[in-house]
Amino acid sequence: MIAPLRRRHRWLAPCAFALAAVGLVVAVAARPRSFVADAALGDRGPAVDRSALVGATELRGAPALWFVEPSESRGSALVAAERIEASDVLAYTTAQAEWEGDLPPDAVLVSPVAPLGRTDLGAVSLAGGDRVVLYSLGQKRVLRTISADDLAQGGD
Amino acid sequence: MGHTYRAVQWNPQKRRYDLVIVGAVVLFLAAFIGVSAALHPLATAETLLIRGLGAAAFVMLHVILSIGPLARRDPRWLPLLYNRRHLGVTMATVAFLHGAFSTLQFHAFGDTNPIVSLFTANTRYDSIAQFPFQTLGAFALVILVLMAATSHDFWLRNLTAPVWKALHMLVYVAYALLVLHVALGSLQAGTSPVPLVLLGFGAGWLGWLHLTASGREATLDSDVASPSGADDAWVDACGVDEIPDGRARVVVAGGDRVAVFRDGDRLSALSSVCQHQNGPLGEGRVVDGLVVCPWHGYQYRPSCGCSPEPFDERVPTFRVRIESGRVLVDPKPLPLGTETEPVQIPAGGTA
Numbered sequence: 062m063i064a065p066l067r068r069r070h071r072w073l074a075p076c077a078f079a080l081a082a083v084g085l086v087v088a089v090a091a092r093p094r095s096f097v098a099d100a101a102l103g104d105r106g107p108a109v110d111r112s113a114l115v116g117a118t119e120l121r122g123a124p125a126l127w128f129v130e131p132s133e134s135r136g137s138a139l140v141a142a143e144r145i146e147a148s149d150v151l152a153y154t155t156a157q158a159e160w161e162g163d164l165p166p167d168a169v170l171v172s173p174v175a176p177l178g179r180t181d182l183g184a185v186s187l188a189g190g191d192r193v194v195l196y197s198l199g200q201k202r203v204l205r206t207i208s209a210d211d212l213a214q215g216g217d
Numbered sequence: 218m219g220h221t222y223r224a225v226q227w228n229p230q231k232r233r234y235d236l237v238i239v240g241a242v243v244l245f246l247a248a249f250i251g252v253s254a255a256l257h258p259l260a261t262a263e264t265l266l267i268r269g270l271g272a273a274a275f276v277m278l279h280v281i282l283s284i285g286p287l288a289r290r291d292p293r294w295l296p297l298l299y300n301r302r303h304l305g306v307t308m309a310t311v312a313f314l315h316g317a318f319s320t321l322q323f324h325a326f327g328d329t330n331p332i333v334s335l336f337t338a339n340t341r342y343d344s345i346a347q348f349p350f351q352t353l354g355a356f357a358l359v360i361l362v363l364m365a366a367t368s369h370d371f372w373l374r375n376l377t378a379p380v381w382k383a384l385h386m387l388v389y390v391a392y393a394l395l396v397l398h399v400a401l402g403s404l405q406a407g408t409s410p411v412p413l414v415l416l417g418f419g420a421g422w423l424g425w426l427h428l429t430a431s432g433r434e435a436t437l438d439s440d441v442a443s444p445s446g447a448d449d450a451w452v453d454a455c456g457v458d459e460i461p462d463g464r465a466r467v468v469v470a471g472g473d474r475v476a477v478f479r480d481g482d483r484l485s486a487l488s489s490v491c492q493h494q495n496g497p498l499g500e501g502r503v504v505d506g507l508v509v510c511p512w513h514g515y516q517y518r519p520s521c522g523c524s525p526e527p528f529d530e531r532v533p534t535f536r537v538r539i540e541s542g543r544v545l546v547d548p549k550p551l552p553l554g555t556e557t558e559p560v561q562i563p564a565g566g567t568a
Contacts, residue, residue, distance in 0.1 A: 064473050066495070067434065073389050074431060075428055078424035078428070080397075081393040082420060085416065087345060088405070089400070172339070181341075183341075198322070199259065199261040200261075
């Protein structure tokens, strides 16, 4: 009658827990190196690994913010060397230099931004003409707009 | 048991149960939001509410998945199992609110449909740290809402218990998706060990509970009744004295579990599978001459396997006889509703 159902239950539950356990271990292994966070709820976090700054350019007027241009092997990235004190920070790209209101009408969401450490931004390239807008969803305001002009200084 | 369909067949126990559930959810949310707001003053009310609802639903899911195996270990947990569906519907509702508020907060203010945005805003399936964990939560939510929507006895009866149970086994898939949703989402948001320890403990607890329960079930199914030695297909279930009065001895006969009940000096054999939710009828007891399922109190007459009027549930019955103090069972079930006279245990327990 329900013997097949019992057999299915007997393997389905252990498989689900095994999958959950493996996923948990993998996620924990990935956790210390790079995290996408809600700044408001995250803790202070570790100091940024200096290796995250290799190949990065310090942004003009923001000594704690670095940018990695995309290369053949990796996409671009934003690195916060000090904690961004804002809640739910999101990165958008836009082609516009000026606009009215919070976000430009053509803004495209790229990624949540780690308040501390590295955030991968894929194919976004400041040198290629993209502008990156950092927007705090929690505070409902633009924190900073980043363009190629900000790459003029420094380097590592 | 229900003769007609009603949204909820309230009774005092169900009212108390539901009040406790609602009170616990409200207290949990208040505590979670209060503590989080104190620890993280920058956090917005929306963020705290979203996180609080998600945490509440996840904790409830752990409780729900613990109830079944705990009730099999110790009958004192059975009152929780009695109304487990109410807890499930509450959990699905809280999870739905978490999903709806998250979608509104993170996907409703763009020029893309929020549902489309939920599945297309982040497509980094090749990244662990930035994996689109919201998609995992969305699929889990679909399962939980589907289960809640079909939780009523109307669906149980029309889908039939085996189909309904197969559908509701998807809760394990939902649980795995939710662990990944939390591990790849919230856990990536900080380095505090507290959420990691809690998640690890919850998953470990449920894994241990279900694996040990699975082992016990396998042991039960290995108790296959041996041939009686007589010139027929009857099987030797047990000795007469091995069945306590008012309880049953469960054996595997004909490929499934058969419960041989003793009511005073009479023996009857019924399927050990309740018609309602396929509960373990053989772990029930005989009360006022009726076999009562331990899960939800469904009753059956030992003589024919039929529920008393006006109810119409029926379980298969099996022929029984006693030889040399041994209880023999015919593994071939009788046609549903067949009236058979319970076997009288002779004085001294042998015949």
